[in-house]
Amino acid sequence: MKTSLPVTQRDQHLLYPDADQYAIATYGLTKQFERYIAVNEIDLQVKAGEVYGLIGPNGAGKTTLIRMLAAAEEPTTGAIFINGERLLRDDSNPKLKQRLGYLPDDYPLYHDLNVWDYLDYFARLYRLRQPHRRRRVYEVLELVQLTNKKDSLISTLSRGMKQRLSLARTIVHEPILLLLDEPVSGLDPIARMQFREIIKVLQEAGMTILISSHVLSDLAELCTSVGIMEMGFLVESASLKELYRRLARQQIVISTLGALDDLKTELRNFSLAREWETLPGQNSLRVEFSGSPDESAELLKALVTAGLPINEFHCTQEDLESIFLKLGHKQAS
Amino acid sequence: MLDAIIDRVGDWNPQLFRELKGQLKPRGLIIVGFISFVLQLLLYLIFASQVSKDPQISSIYITSENGVRTVNWALWSGDIFVTLSFFAIFILLPIGTYLLTANLAKEARKGTLNFVRMSPQSALDILIGKMLGVPALLYWGFAIAFPFHFAFGIGAGIPFYRVLGFELILVAACAFFYSIALLVGLLPFENNTRSSLPWLVGLITLIYLIFIQGSIFSNGSFEGVFNILYLFHPGFYLKSIAANTSPFMFSRTGQIGWYTIDLTTASNFLLLFGLANFTLWIYWFAQALKRRFHDVRKPLWSKSQSYCISASFMVINLGFALSHLPDYNRHRLQLLALQQILYFLVAMGLIIAISPLREQVQIWSLHRPQYRRGMASLIFDEKSPAVLAVGINGAILYAGVVVYAIAAAWLPTSPSDRNLFLLGTTLACLVISWILIVLIASVYQILLLNKSRRRAVLAKSGLLGMVFLVPLAIFFAFISSDLQPMLAWLFTPFALFTVREVNLVEIIFAFVSQSLAIAAVTINTHNSIRRLGASEAQVLLNQNASTGLKP
Numbered sequence: 001m002k003t004s005l006p007v008t009q010r011d012q013h014l015l016y017p018d019a020d021q022y023a024i025a026t027y028g029l030t031k032q033f034e035r036y037i038a039v040n041e042i043d044l045q046v047k048a049g050e051v052y053g054l055i056g057p058n059g060a061g062k063t064t065l066i067r068m069l070a071a072a073e074e075p076t077t078g079a080i081f082i083n084g085e086r087l088l089r090d091d092s093n094p095k096l097k098q099r100l101g102y103l104p105d106d107y108p109l110y111h112d113l114n115v116w117d118y119l120d121y122f123a124r125l126y127r128l129r130q131p132h133r134r135r136r137v138y139e140v141l142e143l144v145q146l147t148n149k150k151d152s153l154i155s156t157l158s159r160g161m162k163q164r165l166s167l168a169r170t171i172v173h174e175p176i177l178l179l180l181d182e183p184v185s186g187l188d189p190i191a192r193m194q195f196r197e198i199i200k201v202l203q204e205a206g207m208t209i210l211i212s213s214h215v216l217s218d219l220a221e222l223c224t225s226v227g228i229m230e231m232g233f234l235v236e237s238a239s240l241k242e243l244y245r246r247l248a249r250q251q252i253v254i255s256t257l258g259a260l261d262d263l264k265t266e267l268r269n270f271s272l273a274r275e276w277e278t279l280p281g282q283n284s285l286r287v288e289f290s291g292s293p294d295e296s297a298e299l300l301k302a303l304v305t306a307g308l309p310i311n312e313f314h315c316t317q318e319d320l321e322s323i324f325l326k327l328g329h330k331q332a333s
Numbered sequence: 334m335l336d337a338i339i340d341r342v343g344d345w346n347p348q349l350f351r352e353l354k355g356q357l358k359p360r361g362l363i364i365v366g367f368i369s370f371v372l373q374l375l376l377y378l379i380f381a382s383q384v385s386k387d388p389q390i391s392s393i394y395i396t397s398e399n400g401v402r403t404v405n406w407a408l409w410s411g412d413i414f415v416t417l418s419f420f421a422i423f424i425l426l427p428i429g430t431y432l433l434t435a436n437l438a439k440e441a442r443k444g445t446l447n448f449v450r451m452s453p454q455s456a457l458d459i460l461i462g463k464m465l466g467v468p469a470l471l472y473w474g475f476a477i478a479f480p481f482h483f484a485f486g487i488g489a490g491i492p493f494y495r496v497l498g499f500e501l502i503l504v505a506a507c508a509f510f511y512s513i514a515l516l517v518g519l520l521p522f523e524n525n526t527r528s529s530l531p532w533l534v535g536l537i538t539l540i541y542l543i544f545i546q547g548s549i550f551s552n553g554s555f556e557g558v559f560n561i562l563y564l565f566h567p568g569f570y571l572k573s574i575a576a577n578t579s580p581f582m583f584s585r586t587g588q589i590g591w592y593t594i595d596l597t598t599a600s601n602f603l604l605l606f607g608l609a610n611f612t613l614w615i616y617w618f619a620q621a622l623k624r625r626f627h628d629v630r631k632p633l634w635s636k637s638q639s640y641c642i643s644a645s646f647m648v649i650n651l652g653f654a655l656s657h658l659p660d661y662n663r664h665r666l667q668l669l670a671l672q673q674i675l676y677f678l679v680a681m682g683l684i685i686a687i688s689p690l691r692e693q694v695q696i697w698s699l700h701r702p703q704y705r706r707g708m709a710s711l712i713f714d715e716k717s718p719a720v721l722a723v724g725i726n727g728a729i730l731y732a733g734v735v736v737y738a739i740a741a742a743w744l745p746t747s748p749s750d751r752n753l754f755l756l757g758t759t760l761a762c763l764v765i766s767w768i769l770i771v772l773i774a775s776v777y778q779i780l781l782l783n784k785s786r787r788r789a790v791l792a793k794s795g796l797l798g799m800v801f802l803v804p805l806a807i808f809f810a811f812i813s814s815d816l817q818p819m820l821a822w823l824f825t826p827f828a829l830f831t832v833r834e835v836n837l838v839e840i841i842f843a844f845v846s847q848s849l850a851i852a853a854v855t856i857n858t859h860n861s862i863r864r865l866g867a868s869e870a871q872v873l874l875n876q877n878a879s880t881g882l883k884p
Contacts, residue, residue, distance in 0.1 A: 032692070072447050074628055076696060090627050094453030102451060108444040112355045121354070124347035125452035169448070 020084025023048040023177055023208040024069060029078035031064050038064040040232035041078070046210060046225070048083070048176075051203050053219035053240075054212040055324060056229035062212040063105065065229070066181045069210065070102035082177060098126055101175035105182035107166035111155035115146055115165060118154060119172050126173030140168040143198060160191035167198060171207075178202065180211040184218060196222065220320040228324065236327070240320075247326065248318040252296060254303070255284040255312035266306050270299055284312065335359070348449070348459045352466020361470055369474040372420070373481050380413050411489030411578030415571060417482045418499070421475055422567050423542060425507055429468040430514035431535030436467045437518025438527040456626035457619060464511045489578040498604035499567070499574055505611035506567045510538055512618035519622070521629040542566065558671040560589055560653035561646075564610045573600045590656025610649065617642055621686075630693070633686040635715045636722040643726040646679055647733040654737045669759065670829035672737055673766060676730040677826045680770045681800055683726050684777050685793065688719040691782050691865070698866035718858060723774035727767050734763055758832050761840050766828040768847045773799050775854040782861045800826055 019025045024046040031039040039061040046052045054062050067073035069080060071089045080087040085096050110118060119137045128136055141147045144164035149157065157165065163183070170178065180199075184192045192215070199222055203209060213219050219226065226243055228236035236243075252273075256263045260283060267273045272291035279286055289296060293315070300313050318326075335357060343350025383392040384404045394409040395402050440446040449459055465472075479500075486496035517534050545566040563569040573596070589596045596603045621633040634642060654672055689697070697704060697716035704710045704717065711721040742756040773796060780792035804825040811818060819835045822828060823843035 071451055076692070077700070091455045091623070094455075097451060097453040100451065102448075104444075104447075106444065108448075110351070110355070110445060113351070117351075117354050121343075121347060121351045122448070122452070124343055124350055125449065125454050127453060129344075 016079060016081060018045075019081035019086075022046060022081070023050070023083055024052075024210065025081040025084075026069075027079045027081075029065070029068060029080060030076050031061075031068060031073065032076045037232050039068065039075075042232075042234045044227065044234060044237065046208060048208050049206055050225050051199070051209045051211065051223045053223035053226045054210060054229060055214075055216060055219060055226060055320075056212075060229040061232040062229050063181055066102070066179050066210065066212060067104075070100060070179050071097065072102065072104075098173060099176045100179065101170040101173070101177065102179045103166055103170040103181065103183055105185055107163060109154050109162060109166065111153070114151055114153050115141070115157070116150040118165065119168055122169050123172050128173060136172060136174070140172050143171075143201065144168045145194065160187055160194075163187060163191065163195070164198070167195070171202065176207060178207050178209045178211075180209065182212055182214070184213060184215055192218070216320040216324060226320070228327065243320075243323065244317060247323045250289050250291075250296075251316045251318065252287045252289045252299070253279070253284055253312060253314055253316060254287060254310060255282065257283070257309035257311050260285065263303070263308055266303055266308060270302070273299065289315075335362075346458060346462045346465070347454065348462025349466045350462075352462060353469055356466065356469040357473075362473060365470045365474045366477055369477040373417075373478055376413065376416060377481075380409060380416075384409055406488065407490045407578060410485045411491070411575055414482065414485040414489050414491070414496075415575050415579045417478060417485065418503075418571050418575075419568070420478075421482070421503055422506075422546075422571075423539070425468075425471060425475060425503070426510050426542060427535045427539040429471055429507060430510050430538045431531045432468050432471070433463065433511050433514040434518045434534045435531035436463065437515060438522075438530055441518070442524050442527060450627060456623045460512075460515055460622050460626065463515065464508065468511075489575070491574055491578055495574045495600060495604065498601075498608075499570055502567050502570045502604060502607050502611070505608055505615070506565065508615050509565060509611050509618070512615055512622060514538075516618060516621055516625060516633070519625045519629055542568070545569070558654070558657075558668055559675060561650045561675075563589065564607060564649070565614075570604060570607050573597065573603045589653070591652040592655055594656075613645055617645070630690055632689055632693075632715055632719070636687060636713055636717075636719065639683055639687045639722060639726055640729060643679070643683065643729040647676070647730050650675065651733040651736060654733070655740060666759075666832055667830065669734070669738055669741060670827065670832070673731070673734045673763065673829045674826060676734060677766065677770065678800075680723065680727045680730055681773070681796060684719070684723050684770075684774045684796065687715075687722060687726075688774070688778050688781055688792075689716050691788065694718060694778075694782060694862055695865045698862045701866075718778050718862065720771060720774045720778055720855070720858070724767075724771045727770040731763055731767050735760065738763070755832065758835065758840070759829065761844075762823070762828045762832055762835065765823050765840065765843050765847060766826065768844070768851065769824065769826065769828070772847055772851050772854065775851055775858060779854060779858050779861060782858070782865065 016025070016027055019027075022045045024044060026042055026044045029039060029042045029044070030037065042065060044065075054065070056062050064073060068075050069082075069087075071087055074089050082096055082099060085093065087093065087096055110121075113121065116137065119140065120133065123133045123137055138147070141150055144167055146161060146164060146168065149161060154162065154165065163186075167180075167183065170180075183199075184195050187195065196218055199209065199211070203222070209222075211219065211222065220240070223240055225237070225239045227234050238246075254263060260278065263285060264276070267276060267285075267287065272289055272295055274288045274290060276285045276287040278284070289299070291299070296315055300310070303310050303313075339350060339353045339357065342353060383390070384394050386402075388402070391397075394405050394412075396405065397403075437446070440449075483496055483500070486499070487493060514534055517530065522530060541562075545562055546568045549563070549566070549568050549572050576597075591606070594602060596606070617634070617638070620638055624631045624635075625633065650672075657668070693716040697710075697714065701710075704714045708721065710717050712725065738756060738759050742752065776799065777792050777796050780795045781788055783791060785791060804822075804827055807818065807821045807825065819831045820839045820843060822831045823835065823839060824847070828843075
């Protein structure tokens with residue numbers, strides 16, 4: 001087990017040879033509170049430019065992991081590397097801290113400041129100089145759509161606005177790695193959508209983003225890779241494509257104007273249609289289909305040839321939530 | 334214009350920018366400026382009434398010779414200067430410490446300080462920004478009074494550089510007390526305790542200032558024993574520079590020496606010495622702040638730092654002690670014992686400051702091979718148990734008492750009066766007292782290793798109990814008895830008070846029994862640490878086995 005004791009650069013290269021290949025690389029990262037291990041020997045690798053979604057039930061250790069990556073929490077053991085540089089929780093690496101942006105789930109703010117002064121303060125903390133500082137504060141205000149609130153006291157903002165202001169604070173210093181912990185929790189659907197759009201813009205700007213959320217549909221839309229945590233362990237870490245390829249089943253929704261029993265009888269002739277379920281309130285079946293697109297076309301042709309009045313036939317894929325539940329985890333959506 | 338100034342200041346220190354933006358609002362500035370101005374005006378009018386041209390009025394500033402009234406303007410200015418200085422001391426320090434502790438407590442409660450911690454700014458930059466910015470309105474009020482204060486100092490005939498020196502002492506005292514306030518604000522208290530903390534810090538500062546000021550007014554000396562406490566009170570320096578110009582304020586002058594220097598007459602040296610002393614302690618508190626800012630669970634100082642702190646304290650305090658050399662009569666022996674009590678209390682403070690918490694010892698125990706080997710780890714590694722380090726600190730501190738005792742036995746007495754037996758008994762009692770320090774450190778450490786969630790409170794209660802409750806129990810148990818149990822007193826911090834009455838058998842008994850107690854506690858500590866390491870490994874294994882998720 002590697003500890004957070006200081007090591008020389010040469011030792012570091014020997015111990016963690018591939019650390020510089022990733023935007024985030026952790027080695028045996030562990031956090032123990034009393035007799036409870038919140039994060040247990042996690043080896044996480046996230047490539048530059050990825051949007052990495054972290055999912056898992058409450059208490060799985062997601063927040064603790066993100067806090068350690070943001071240097072807000074001291075690991076009990078293990079090492080963290082950000083773009084190949086060792087992250088330590090002291091004054092020793094100001095340049096590395098300059099590259100990190102962290103948005104916690106509770107986003108505390110200074111209510112005695114106005115929006116502009118708040119962002120200006122953080123821009124100064126991150127050593128942005130004029131005139132770049134003023135330009136950058138304007139840019140992030142525009143991005144989070146708070147330009148018209150720049151002179152308002154923070155205490156007068158709505159929850160959604162405060163959340164967006166926190167995101168603006170997180171990115172004002174142009175970090176290359178964003179750590180977002182439950183960024184949309186408690187937001188209404190419109191605020192959530194606005195937030196998602198901002199994340200997409202940041203992703204296009206080339207930021208590496210690690211985001212934890214219980215809203216799996218959002219993660220499915222935003223992420224390139226996903227990690228699943230449970231009881232402190234990282235039990236799954238793969239690209240979203242890989243996850244779908246391995247675990248998502250193809251489904252075909254078939255609706256008929258005739259009797260469903262006739263459709264079921266015909267489906268029994270196809271071995272690739274393994275099982276089906278009736279969709280409640282509709283004259284439709286959801287069919288588990290393991291064939292290729294050509295074979296699904298064959299199925300449609302056969303059903304029509306058999307004289308069944310088919311009025312809907314479309315292929316779908318299991319969503320992230322279904323995959324997650326299938327893996328035996330209980331994820332709140 | 335205000336915004337432009339704050340903007341420029343903010344380029345130098347962003348934290349100062351944030352604090353000034355929050356504190357300096359035009360309305361607040363006008364109100365504080367008005368209060369400051371009115372107070373100065375009132376003070377001036379009160380003093381002006383003392384030198385009225387009305388022949389009916391007499392005062393200490395007016396002398397009348399052959400019907401001609403002469404006003405002693407230097408004396409009058411000196412008293413205004415001193416009064417204003419007291420305003421500065423008694424407002425700036427307690428209110429400033431209150432404001433800073435309250436500010437950090439609020440940040441800790443809301444969790445906002447975490448973002449600042451994550452920024453690339455250094456801990457000291459942030460805390461200097463807080464120190465300069467949080468009491469900004471207070472500074473503003475005194476900045477308005479500064480020309481008034483300075484002018485009356487010069488008017489009193491005090492040389493320019495001494496007035497300036499005193500202003501610097503005031504600044505240094507603020508930095509010193511505010512560093513402590515920040516450190517207290519960073520301590521990991523529960524939220525309900527935090528709300529009362531600022532009041533407590535302000536009150537303790539005020540009590541210290543009043544108590545020491547009373548001593549400065551009355552005689553100005555604790556017979557050399559607690560003189561080090563004067564060094565942190567700006568009133569001590571004020572007395573030095575204004576005793577001649579304000580003889581009615583500082584009527585009686587006691588002599589305070591440091592090694593061979595008489596500090597009461599060497600004003601210039603005292604100002605420099607005071608500034609150096611403040612700088613030294615501000616430096617040590619800055620080190621603690623740097624450590625605690627990023628991790629509130631870290632010991633205040635590393636073990637190596639604690640040795641330097643003990644040595645600093647010992648060297649400074651020994652200077653005061655040696656300037657009041659006692660010989661071995663009964664009264665002087667009590668002074669020697671009081672010296673030892675002072676060092677003992679410092680050692681107790683260091684036990685609390687450097688003892689690592691359970692989780693740190695756990696890490697040290699689990700990864701033992703990655704730390705220094707053998708004794709070196711116990712002496713230097715900060716996650717290792719602090720018992721040996723406290724023993725070394727105790728030895729450094731008690732070296733001061735040993736030097737003092739030997740000097741007291743030798744220097745002021747004729748060869749025929751030298752009492753080697755008494756000196757020997759003193760040194761033996763000192764060794765027993767040192768063993769008690771190590772014993773308390775061992776018990777404190779083992780209580781910190783306890784499983785209970787309240788172990789930090791438990792450990793501090795244990796320490797306070799051993800230091801204060803045991804002597805109190807002995808005192809009350811034998812309060813009506815003529816026979817004081819000398820042996821029992823050897824097990825308390827007051828061992829040196831028994832020097833004349835205690836016999837050799839009792840000393841040996843105390844020595845052996847305390848050594849055995851340390852041996853027993855050490856074995857217990859050793860086993861606890863081994864169990865800690867083993868239990869962590871067990872937790873890991875159990876968790877892995879129960880989930881079956883990862884080997």
